[in-house]
Amino acid sequence: MTGSSPARPRSLHWASPQRPLHPDIFGEDRNSEARHKFLIESAKREHDRVREDAERVYRDHLQKEEQQRLLQEKRKEEERIRRDEQIAAEVTRVNALKAKQVVIPAPLPDPEPPRPPAVIASAPPAVTSSSAAPPATPAPQPPSQVNVVATQNGVTPKGPSFSPDDSRPLLTTPQQLLKRPEPPLLQSNGTAPAPKAVAPPVAQNPAIPAIDRYTTIHRNLKELRRSMAQQANANRALKSRIGDMRREIRKSVGQLTAGTGANRVQQQKIVALLREALQNQVQSQLIDPSNFVMEPRNPVEGAVHNEPQLPSLFLYLLNIFAKAAIAQFINEAGARPETADPVGICIAATFSEPDFLWHGVSLIDILIAKFRIVCPVLFGYKGSEKTEQGRQRLGWWKDSGSWVTEQQHMDRMTGLGAGFAAVSLRNFGPSKKTNPYPPRHYWTAMAKIVNTPSADISNTQCVVLKSMIQNYEQKFIQFYGTAAIAALRTSLLEFPGRAPQKSAAVNSLGVLAELLKKDSGLVLG
Amino acid sequence: MADLASRITKPEDAPAVSAPETAPETQIDGGEELGTGLVQSAFDVEIKLSDLQNDTESPLFSVSTFEELGLSKEINDGLLAMNFKKPSKVQERALPLMLSNPPRNMIAQSQSGTGKTGAFVLTVLSRVDLTKPTQPQALLLAPSRELARQIQGVVMNIGQFCKDLIVEAAIPGAIARDGAVKGSVVVGTPGTVIDLIRRKQFDVSQLKVLVIDEADNMLDQQGMGEQCVRVKALIPKSTQILLFSATFPDKVMTFAEKYAPNANQMKLRHTELTVKGISQMYMDCPDEQKKYEVLCKLYGLMTIGSSVIFVRTRQSANEIQRRMEADGHKVSVLHGAYEGGDRDALLDDFRTGRSKVLITTNVLARGIDVSSVSMVINYDIPMKGPPGKEEPDSETYLHRIGRTGRFGRVGVSISFVYDRRSYQALTQIANFYGIDLIQLSPDDWDETEKKVQDVIKSSRAKPDYAPSAVAKV
Numbered sequence: 001m002t003g004s005s006p007a008r009p010r011s012l013h014w015a016s017p018q019r020p021l022h023p024d025i026f027g028e029d030r031n032s033e034a035r036h037k038f039l040i041e042s043a044k045r046e047h048d049r050v051r052e053d054a055e056r057v058y059r060d061h062l063q064k065e066e067q068q069r070l071l072q073e074k075r076k077e078e079e080r081i082r083r084d085e086q087i088a089a090e091v092t093r094v095n096a097l098k099a100k101q102v103v104i105p106a107p108l109p110d111p112e113p114p115r116p117p118a119v120i121a122s123a124p125p126a127v128t129s130s131s132a133a134p135p136a137t138p139a140p141q142p143p144s145q146v147n148v149v150a151t152q153n154g155v156t157p158k159g160p161s162f163s164p165d166d167s168r169p170l171l172t173t174p175q176q177l178l179k180r181p182e183p184p185l186l187q188s189n190g191t192a193p194a195p196k197a198v199a200p201p202v203a204q205n206p207a208i209p210a211i212d213r214y215t216t217i218h219r220n221l222k223e224l225r226r227s228m229a230q231q232a233n234a235n236r237a238l239k240s241r242i243g244d245m246r247r248e249i250r251k252s253v254g255q256l257t258a259g260t261g262a263n264r265v266q267q268q269k270i271v272a273l274l275r276e277a278l279q280n281q282v283q284s285q286l287i288d289p290s291n292f293v294m295e296p297r298n299p300v301e302g303a304v305h306n307e308p309q310l311p312s313l314f315l316y317l318l319n320i321f322a323k324a325a326i327a328q329f330i331n332e333a334g335a336r337p338e339t340a341d342p343v344g345i346c347i348a349a350t351f352s353e354p355d356f357l358w359h360g361v362s363l364i365d366i367l368i369a370k371f372r373i374v375c376p377v378l379f380g381y382k383g384s385e386k387t388e389q390g391r392q393r394l395g396w397w398k399d400s401g402s403w404v405t406e407q408q409h410m411d412r413m414t415g416l417g418a419g420f421a422a423v424s425l426r427n428f429g430p431s432k433k434t435n436p437y438p439p440r441h442y443w444t445a446m447a448k449i450v451n452t453p454s455a456d457i458s459n460t461q462c463v464v465l466k467s468m469i470q471n472y473e474q475k476f477i478q479f480y481g482t483a484a485i486a487a488l489r490t491s492l493l494e495f496p497g498r499a500p501q502k503s504a505a506v507n508s509l510g511v512l513a514e515l516l517k518k519d520s521g522l523v524l525g
Numbered sequence: 526m527a528d529l530a531s532r533i534t535k536p537e538d539a540p541a542v543s544a545p546e547t548a549p550e551t552q553i554d555g556g557e558e559l560g561t562g563l564v565q566s567a568f569d570v571e572i573k574l575s576d577l578q579n580d581t582e583s584p585l586f587s588v589s590t591f592e593e594l595g596l597s598k599e600i601n602d603g604l605l606a607m608n609f610k611k612p613s614k615v616q617e618r619a620l621p622l623m624l625s626n627p628p629r630n631m632i633a634q635s636q637s638g639t640g641k642t643g644a645f646v647l648t649v650l651s652r653v654d655l656t657k658p659t660q661p662q663a664l665l666l667a668p669s670r671e672l673a674r675q676i677q678g679v680v681m682n683i684g685q686f687c688k689d690l691i692v693e694a695a696i697p698g699a700i701a702r703d704g705a706v707k708g709s710v711v712v713g714t715p716g717t718v719i720d721l722i723r724r725k726q727f728d729v730s731q732l733k734v735l736v737i738d739e740a741d742n743m744l745d746q747q748g749m750g751e752q753c754v755r756v757k758a759l760i761p762k763s764t765q766i767l768l769f770s771a772t773f774p775d776k777v778m779t780f781a782e783k784y785a786p787n788a789n790q791m792k793l794r795h796t797e798l799t800v801k802g803i804s805q806m807y808m809d810c811p812d813e814q815k816k817y818e819v820l821c822k823l824y825g826l827m828t829i830g831s832s833v834i835f836v837r838t839r840q841s842a843n844e845i846q847r848r849m850e851a852d853g854h855k856v857s858v859l860h861g862a863y864e865g866g867d868r869d870a871l872l873d874d875f876r877t878g879r880s881k882v883l884i885t886t887n888v889l890a891r892g893i894d895v896s897s898v899s900m901v902i903n904y905d906i907p908m909k910g911p912p913g914k915e916e917p918d919s920e921t922y923l924h925r926i927g928r929t930g931r932f933g934r935v936g937v938s939i940s941f942v943y944d945r946r947s948y949q950a951l952t953q954i955a956n957f958y959g960i961d962l963i964q965l966s967p968d969d970w971d972e973t974e975k976k977v978q979d980v981i982k983s984s985r986a987k988p989d990y991a992p993s994a995v996a997k998v
Contacts, residue, residue: 243971247825254829255853258878265853324828332830335896335934339830339878399982407933414608504590504610511605514686
């Protein structure tokens, strides 16, 4: 039987079950007209039935397709809205940041007193338009500096006034920042370089300080600590537990070491303590977490915690955890920057835990607020190391009223720069969780430092910049590709190149470039 | 205050115009307001030099830069890569003396963690001729293989941009029996070095510099002192000799002066020896058994990077390791029972941060520099002398606590006492150096935590490492 067509399925008989297989087909009247008509009638009915069925199926199909299409469209729309919302949120945040950065210089309407004389001498009365943002100060204006800044940056400031506005044109998109042939590729992970461009000119009035939300959060956290102390006095259960929990967290953060899997025990312990705090068996007060986040939040479907309040003990311990991490950065990574990395991993892993999110978003603002206080240059603040206020703006610490030594300050900055990179350059690609502090923040921080007008470049910035790059250049390049290489070139060669004073801190950026060349073959020059 | 112009610093009197603590912003607020309604802010005021660097006597204070010391660009870049931006006092003072020609001997004393190693390594690197990369020109001696390897690491690190720099370690097992020492810089322990010279594996004919680190220890110890004398006899007479240590007891000093004749000298009095950045405390333990529990609790009280625990016996070292590992710590134990390669590996774990707690007997009291060590624990008070006639060992105490507070960083030392004898021994040491030890108690950890935090804060607040400030004796 080979070669013959396959046997027809028997069920074929039943394909049209209503086919009139009357036995009377062989009857007497099989040739009668009535019979004929009847058969035609039956055939037509059958035809209609089949057609109807077919049409119905076809309609169903069309409907389904339409439904599918609508659904798809709806999803697309939702996706778009979500993206728009994200962008909107980012823009607001960037605006807020810009507002901040723009405003900061306000308290120094004057140029640094020590510098002007020479400069002024060379400057004709060019200052026509301090009106744009009148620093309103009797201090000597160094108008010529503006020009210096402008030419050195290759960016034209809006006006000749040496007002805080100057920083705005410099604040950039990667494109502007790089000024290099390579287009800033948005590589992998969908991590786009810092959203910018969108930012409309905020804070037109530099005299009105934008509310620095991070500082407010930081203050609220201090308040929280006080309130916990009071609660503990009245609540025995809380008092007996809170100190031990705090010390356990501090100890666990201190135990973190390099090596994959080396920190499982510590990580689990920290998470367990925070969960215990969430369960709140010691009945700490419930408080509103919105005091500790950057932007107001609404409940989100599917979030573990949509309630308006969380146990204060939980927020307190998150704060302690953040505090311990920062202290570890300062004390340990200051001496050995590479120790920051395991702490950064622990931070990212803990703050991204689904049950530690509030309204679906992490509470990492608690940590970032601390960075803002201890290492302001990461957020675009600048100042002179030779002045009181300059040092304050740079986060130079004071102990009992006097400045800590230069060595201590630079140590702190080294540790914090490395710590910031350790927190912000985490790859969540393989993870189901959401990165609580994605790499665009790293980019933004770097951009803010390298866009400092030449005259305002400080050693502190150089030290922070160096330590946020060293040991992290590979991760940075993984995220941003050629754009990262261009940014490294800007940071390690161009930025120190235009620094007015070639101090050891400035020179060490160039040395890092040398080191990258020597150790990894990365040629920037 | 009304006269804003007067607040402007004239160039010639810049330092004189010091800012009051309160930022003038507030003073000016509302004072002069322009019609624009813009709030006006103040000038930034220059900081006085004395604020910039509180104490010129600090061993970490210096005004010059490495460049001013006339170091080559390669060396300078190496320093910058290691985050050294300015010379410390011992470097600033000793380097010009050591680098001057004709070369002159040097005996230098400076507190722990103030840059002694950097000082002699810079001298060595400046003296060697790198066009003869395999010809030994500098020999550095240290009392232990750990220290020798550490110094080797520092030479290579600072010299990382120096082309053709070869640094050899002359320690047991490092040079093959039929091999030769082929490096311009050689770092080793005295016994091995002598063997290598005797067997003609080490050509010392062109040696220019001999450095002896922890010199008091090296010259004092039986055996090692002799070896040092023999090394000196084997090398060219013209070799420049540099002796370094944090401590130089008087009797050793006499010998040192003979060993390095006509030397320039930098000395400290014994009340000037402790680095003020280290907060020294003691823990009053109820009994010897409780010490284990107390120890584990310490790690929650403050931020600790790495830590070193000094114990008297191997048994207690092992027991502490067991307990601490159960508590989640990663621990290295290093004592006489380990040898050669094992010791290297254990210490490397600690150096690279794979373990953050190092438990050791006295082997490592001296010299070992792990910059992130922020706590040293004297689990047992250091004693010396024959059994039955033991007395407190002040020098060892000083070297032990010197493992922390490196290069001006905050460090904490906690000594455990639990009975009359240990308490008296510690008191004696404290009196010798004129230090106030702060008492801690294990009864209320909330209280103790607060106290420790305060102590750390206040020690940071005094950046004066001023030796004279503690002269009490």
